[in-house]
Amino acid sequence: MSFINFARKEIAFKIVYYGPALCGKTTNLEQIHAAIVPESRGEMTVLSTQADRTLFFDFLPLKSEIIKGFTSKFQLYTVPGQTIYRETRKLVLRNVDGVVFVADSQWEKMEENAESFQDLIDNLAEQSVSIDKIPYMLQFNKRDLSNVAPAHYMDFMLNQRETRVPTMESVACNCLGVFETLNIMAKMILAAFMKENNMAMADVPDDVCL
Amino acid sequence: MQKLTPQLGKKIDEILLNLVVRAKAEAVLLCDRGGNIVAQNTTERYHQEDNIAALAAGSFYATRELARLIGEPVFRYIFHRGEKTSLYMQTTSIDMLVVVVFGKDSNPGLVKLYGDEACAALEELCAQNAASPEEHSETLELDSTKTMFRRK
Numbered sequence: 580m581s582f583i584n585f586a587r588k589e590i591a592f593k594i595v596y597y598g599p600a601l602c603g604k605t606t607n608l609e610q611i612h613a614a615i616v617p618e619s620r621g622e623m624t625v626l627s628t629q630a631d632r633t634l635f636f637d638f639l640p641l642k643s644e645i646i647k648g649f650t651s652k653f654q655l656y657t658v659p660g661q662t663i664y665r666e667t668r669k670l671v672l673r674n675v676d677g678v679v680f681v682a683d684s685q686w687e688k689m690e691e692n693a694e695s696f697q698d699l700i701d702n703l704a705e706q707s708v709s710i711d712k713i714p715y716m717l718q719f720n721k722r723d724l725s726n727v728a729p730a731h732y733m734d735f736m737l738n739q740r741e742t743r744v745p746t747m748e749s750v751a752c753n754c755l756g757v758f759e760t761l762n763i764m765a766k767m768i769l770a771a772f773m774k775e776n777n778m779a780m781a782d783v784p785d786d787v788c789l
Numbered sequence: 790m791q792k793l794t795p796q797l798g799k800k801i802d803e804i805l806l807n808l809v810v811r812a813k814a815e816a817v818l819l820c821d822r823g824g825n826i827v828a829q830n831t832t833e834r835y836h837q838e839d840n841i842a843a844l845a846a847g848s849f850y851a852t853r854e855l856a857r858l859i860g861e862p863v864f865r866y867i868f869h870r871g872e873k874t875s876l877y878m879q880t881t882s883i884d885m886l887v888v889v890v891f892g893k894d895s896n897p898g899l900v901k902l903y904g905d906e907a908c909a910a911l912e913e914l915c916a917q918n919a920a921s922p923e924e925h926s927e928t929l930e931l932d933s934t935k936t937m938f939r940r941k
Contacts, residue, residue, distance in 0.1 A: 580791060580823065581791075582791045582792075582793075582821060582823070582825045582827075583791070583792045583793070583929075584792075584793045584798065584825075584827065585792065585793060585794050585795050585798070585925055585927060586793055586794065586795045586797070586798020586799065586801075586802075586828070587793075587798065587826075587828070591823075591825040593823055593824075593825075611938075614940045614941060615938055615939070615940065615941070616939050616940070616941055617941070619938060619939070621837065621839055621840065622836075622837050622840055624837075624840045624843070624844060635847060635848075635851075636847060638840060638843045638844070640839040640840065640843075641938060643935065643937050643938070644932060644935050645931060645932055645935050645937055646929055646930070646931060646932065647929075647930045647931070647932045648930075649929070652825075652839070653938075654824070654825075654839065654843065656843075666854055667851070670847065670850055670851055671847070673822055673823055673850070674821070674822060674823030674825075754940075758938060758939075758940060761938055762937055762938055765937050765938065766937075769931075773931075776929055
């Protein structure tokens with residue numbers, strides 16, 4: 580849920596990177612943190628185990644001046660992908676404005692992708708949020724590996740709801756598709772925010788997020 | 790969507806300033822359940838307030854499950870004691886979290902005493918505002934000259 584603070588002239592949006600274990604959620608945030616222009620980012624907080632598995636969440640605050648007179652803060656979170664951390668994922672999803680579902684493109688991960696996507700739907704539903712009512716998109720990650728499923732197969736598997744959502748192929752460890760994903764997500768959230776505030780959609784220039 | 794008007798923000802700032810001074814704290818953050826900073830007052834500069842707020846909200850609300858397991862609806866206070874600097878968190882009935890950072894000039898009893906008072910004042914203020922909400926009208930406009938997230 581976006582938060583407008585007229586007193587501090589700030590608007591805050593929350594983006595959650597969701598997906599199965601080891602699909603590349605943390606890598607997305609690490610690449611953004613490393614490559615983004617410094618004036619747009621804060622410090623990244625990583626809460627991982629000794630084996631580099633996300634324990635609680637990762638957090639990266641970004642900011643933009645896209646709304647006149649206000650600082651727009653986009654707060655990026657990841658969730659722990661391992662099945663046992665379901666309660667933690669529910670916690671991180673609280674007040675979410677948009678979700679990037681990171682799917683692992685390897686054939687043997689398709690079942691985990693489907694389970695994780697259903698887990699996302701269920702966890703949102705427990706907070707009385709329908710996935711069809713919030714901005715979300717799919718990122719097909721690890722496209723550089725040899726044993727990947729075709730993108731159209733993954734699209735068929737994960738993108739069959741009433742409204743089809745944007746997809747992006749990526750190699751997060753090389754930063755390919757990472758910024759494109761972030762900017763598509765930010766643009767979707769902004770569009771939803773504008774609609775809610777009766778701002779004219781025509782105000783959005785085509786290249787605003789590119 | 791949550792909104793905070795400048796008038797209400799000013800009143801909240803006064804409550805937080807009062808807490809900082811009387812509890813001899815270094816920083817006070819008021820966060821919502823999503824980890825957003827609603828208001829803050831700091832005597833020393835903390836450069837990562839957003840990270841502190843996100844972690845504080847995450848860790849505080851994670852304890853709700855712990856509370857449930859021992860038959861409590863919620864823990865109202867959490868206190869982390871450090872060598873030089875400590876952290877105190879208190880929830881309010883308005884589903885906001887007060888985070889107080891304090892050093893050796895203060896102590897947990899003092900912080901809890903004035904933390905209780907500040908939370909009560911915030912709850913009363915929000916109840917008044919809910920009964921007669923302040924109107925605030927401000928046009929939001931996109932800046933088409935700005936890009937969003939670019940690489941270096």
